[in-house]
Amino acid sequence: MGVRAEITAYLRDEIGAIDKEAPESVALVYPSPYRVAMSSLGYQTIYRTINSIDGMAAHRAFLPDDIEAWRHSGMPLVTYERLRPVSDYPVIAFSVAYETELAGLIETLELSGIPPLASDRTSRHPIVFAGGPLTFSNPLPLAPFVDAIVMGEADQSIHPVLRAIFDCDSRDSALRTLAAHPHVFVSGLHGDILPPIDKADSQKLPAFSQIITPHTELRNMFLVEPERGCHRGCTYCVMRRSTNDGMRVVKKERVLSLVPDAAKRVGLVGAATTDHPQITEIVNALADTGREVGLSSLRADRLTDDLVAALRRGGHRILTTASDGSSQRMRDAIQRGTSEEQLRRAALLARRHGLKRLKLYLMVGLPGETDEDIDEMVEFGKELSSLIPLSLGVAPFVAKRNTPLDGEPFAGINLVDGRLQRLRRGVRGRVDVRATSARWAWVEYVLAQGGRAEGLAVLEAVKSGGRFSDWKRAFDALPADRSRRSLVRPGNRLGRATA
Ligand code: SF4
Numbered sequence: 001m002g003v004r005a006e007i008t009a010y011l012r013d014e015i016g017a018i019d020k021e022a023p024e025s026v027a028l029v030y031p032s033p034y035r036v037a038m039s040s041l042g043y044q045t046i047y048r049t050i051n052s053i054d055g056m057a058a059h060r061a062f063l064p065d066d067i068e069a070w071r072h073s074g075m076p077l078v079t080y081e082r083l084r085p086v087s088d089y090p091v092i093a094f095s096v097a098y099e100t101e102l103a104g105l106i107e108t109l110e111l112s113g114i115p116p117l118a119s120d121r122t123s124r125h126p127i128v129f130a131g132g133p134l135t136f137s138n139p140l141p142l143a144p145f146v147d148a149i150v151m152g153e154a155d156q157s158i159h160p161v162l163r164a165i166f167d168c169d170s171r172d173s174a175l176r177t178l179a180a181h182p183h184v185f186v187s188g189l190h191g192d193i194l195p196p197i198d199k200a201d202s203q204k205l206p207a208f209s210q211i212i213t214p215h216t217e218l219r220n221m222f223l224v225e226p227e228r229g230c231h232r233g234c235t236y237c238v239m240r241r242s243t244n245d246g247m248r249v250v251k252k253e254r255v256l257s258l259v260p261d262a263a264k265r266v267g268l269v270g271a272a273t274t275d276h277p278q279i280t281e282i283v284n285a286l287a288d289t290g291r292e293v294g295l296s297s298l299r300a301d302r303l304t305d306d307l308v309a310a311l312r313r314g315g316h317r318i319l320t321t322a323s324d325g326s327s328q329r330m331r332d333a334i335q336r337g338t339s340e341e342q343l344r345r346a347a348l349l350a351r352r353h354g355l356k357r358l359k360l361y362l363m364v365g366l367p368g369e370t371d372e373d374i375d376e377m378v379e380f381g382k383e384l385s386s387l388i389p390l391s392l393g394v395a396p397f398v399a400k401r402n403t404p405l406d407g408e409p410f411a412g413i414n415l416v417d418g419r420l421q422r423l424r425r426g427v428r429g430r431v432d433v434r435a436t437s438a439r440w441a442w443v444e445y446v447l448a449q450g451g452r453a454e455g456l457a458v459l460e461a462v463k464s465g466g467r468f469s470d471w472k473r474a475f476d477a478l479p480a481d482r483s484r485r486s487l488v489r490p491g492n493r494l495g496r497a498t499a
Contacts, residue, residue: 003073006065007080010034015262016211018048019081022057024166026050027079027089027126031096031104034062038216041223041269042132042154043095045207049158050093056162058093061086061112063104070111077111086112087126091165093158094146095132099447100440102141102458103466105130109145116145116459118187123171129161129178136197137238138401139185141447141455143192147171148178149185152197153228153244155204157183192451199244200228206250208258221294222263226255226282230272234324235334235404236363236397239271243402247271252278256285267294274302280310287313297322300342308349318391319350322361326423327376330366334405340380347387357389363397364419365411365438374419378426391432394420396441400448410445413438439468446475453478 011017028047030037037043037060050058059079064070070077076085086092086108094105109116114125121128130142131150139149150161161184168174179186183198208224230239231246241247259266266286273279273295279302286293293314298321308319323343325331331338347358362377377392384390396416399408416438424433447454457474464470 003064003070003075004083007078007083010213010215011080013215014211014213016209017081018051018058018210020051020057021082022055024055024162025057025059025089025091026162027061027086027092028058029061029086029092029094029105029108031063031094031101031108033065035216037062037095038211038213039218039223040095040097041207041209041225042097044210044223046093046095046131046154046158048210049155050162053159053162056166057081059084059089061108063108064111067107067111076113077108087114089126091162092126092128094128094130096130096134096139096142097132098134099138099141099444101134102145102447102455103462105142105145106459106462118145118147127165127171127174129184131158136243136402138448138450140192140194140451141458143185143187143452144455144459147175147187149187149194150198151183151185151195153200153204154198155200155207157181157198197244202248205248206255206258212260212263218267218294219265221265221267222259223267223269224255224258225270226250226252226268226273226279227270227276231275232272232337233335234337236324236366236400238400238402240403247275249276252282252285255282259286259291263291265292265294267296269296271297272299273297274299274307280304280307283307283310283314287315300338300346303342303346303349305349305352308353308355312353312355317355318357318359319346319355320359320361321346323377324362325366325373326362326364326369327373329376330369330373333368334366343380344384344387347384347390351388355388357391358384358387359391359393360384361393361395363395364423365397365416365441367397367405367408369411369419371419371422374422375426378423381423381427381431385427385430389432390430391434392423392427394423394433394435396436396438398441398445398448407449410442413442416441443468443471443475 030043047058050056059081061077061079078085106116115121128146129148130146131154135151150157164177165174168177175186178184179189183195185194205228206225209222212220212222214220227247227249229244229247231241233240283293300321324336325334350358399405420435460474461471
């Protein structure tokens with residue numbers, strides 16, 4: 001498919017896109033492909049917010065599905081709403097969710113004909129800033145590529161940030177004005193000191209979809225956030241209670257009032273949706289209208305007979321929850337607050353209500369984990385699979401800034417792969433195991449704990465082709481004394497490992 005045809009095909013199937021022309025316009029860029037971007041509630045919310053401001057418009061652009069095809073087309077990256085080159089806009093705003101999306105940010109700048117390094121740009125280039133979920137932990141590797149970073153929830157700060165940029169008559173004065181904002185990091189003025197993350201006023205909640213499209217992971221689903229944040233204290237989690245004072249709840253009536261008549265599928269999205277005191281009523285109310293209901297982040301201790309029955313009415317076929325630690329010892333160590341008994345009960349509830357499968361998420365490579373912890377999950381997984389078909393979704397542990405486990409080393413690719421093998425071998429024929437890559441988890445780790453130098457290494461990796469070997473070479477070339485960020489080379493094992 002040609003690059004213009006790709007855009008036309010996506011636009012044709014959208015409901016809710018905003019077609020606004022305004023004197024002040026922003027290219028709102030997502031550094032991953034369209035189908036990922038349009039599943040992002042934060043991206044969709046900022047799109048609507050900017051377009052609701054008098055005299056301002058936001059036009060979307062994405063990392064192309066086929067970057068090479070786009071490059072060969074010779075066409076610069078353009079916005080979907082206007083087919084206007086991204087480089088023509090005075091302001092480019094990126095929404096960044098994950099560490100490895102830095103590569104997409106670099107690629108989109110290059111495809112736009114904009115030098116990726118902020119230091120190579122001049123006053124004729126747009127002002128480039130970033131926000132998004134990554135700013136809750138460690139956006140410092142983005143610093144060489146952007147002029148500013150909006151920290152935390154940008155629901156209300158996006159307006160003054162854009163006003164500051166459009167009202168200033170020069171790039172320098174705009175950046176000085178932004179630097180005075182309590183939640184904006186300006187790369188050239190703030191060194192490596194990040195300001196605190198912002199917290200949106202409760203009146204700004206909930207976030208909800210603007211555009212419904214069949215071309216996302218969550219096909220044709222209207223997303224709404226019945227609560228934001230979490231009051232729990234899992235020590236690996238960026239969204240724990242210490243972030244923005246815990247959970248903020250939106251009343252059932254308000255949530256339901258936002259669901260458009262045309263939405264046949266509704267996704268309730270949030271850090272801890274099952275902790276919403278009215279979650280069962282919300283799911284039932286949606287199911288009563290014949291809608292399919294999706295729910296993120298089900299906590300096993302919150303699963304009741306009524307809630308699982310409501311989920312079944314809302315079309316759930318799989319009950320998904322998390323163990324996170326592979327053993328009770330590990331769950332306790334990370335303060336997960338989930339017991340075997342609760343997980344067993346989740347399996348029984350799923351079976352009782354006719355769901356087809358239980359899916360459990362867990363991490364391997366947590367600090368202090370041993371083979372015995374994996375063996376406990378093997379035995380427990382076999383037990384659960386005798387109650388209901390079981391899948392395990394396994395991710396290597398990556399320590400994040402702004403959490404109590406910040407600074408814990410990466411367990412090592414060999415160790416994580418060894419533990420995965422042990423788990424797979426132990427449950428073979430009984431449990432379906434899907435795991436994310438240990439090698440890319442190591443990349444994520446280096447960036448999660450890294451700074452500007454690690455960010456610059458990503459530029460080298462992208463230039464070299466973006467394969468894992470390119471990333472490894474670029475990170476290995478960093479000075480060896482980069483302290484804790486280079487604690488473990490990718491193949492190493494930790495002292496306590498027995499794998
Ligand atoms: S992992 Fe879930 S329950 Fe734990 S603190 Fe994070 S959002 Fe809350």
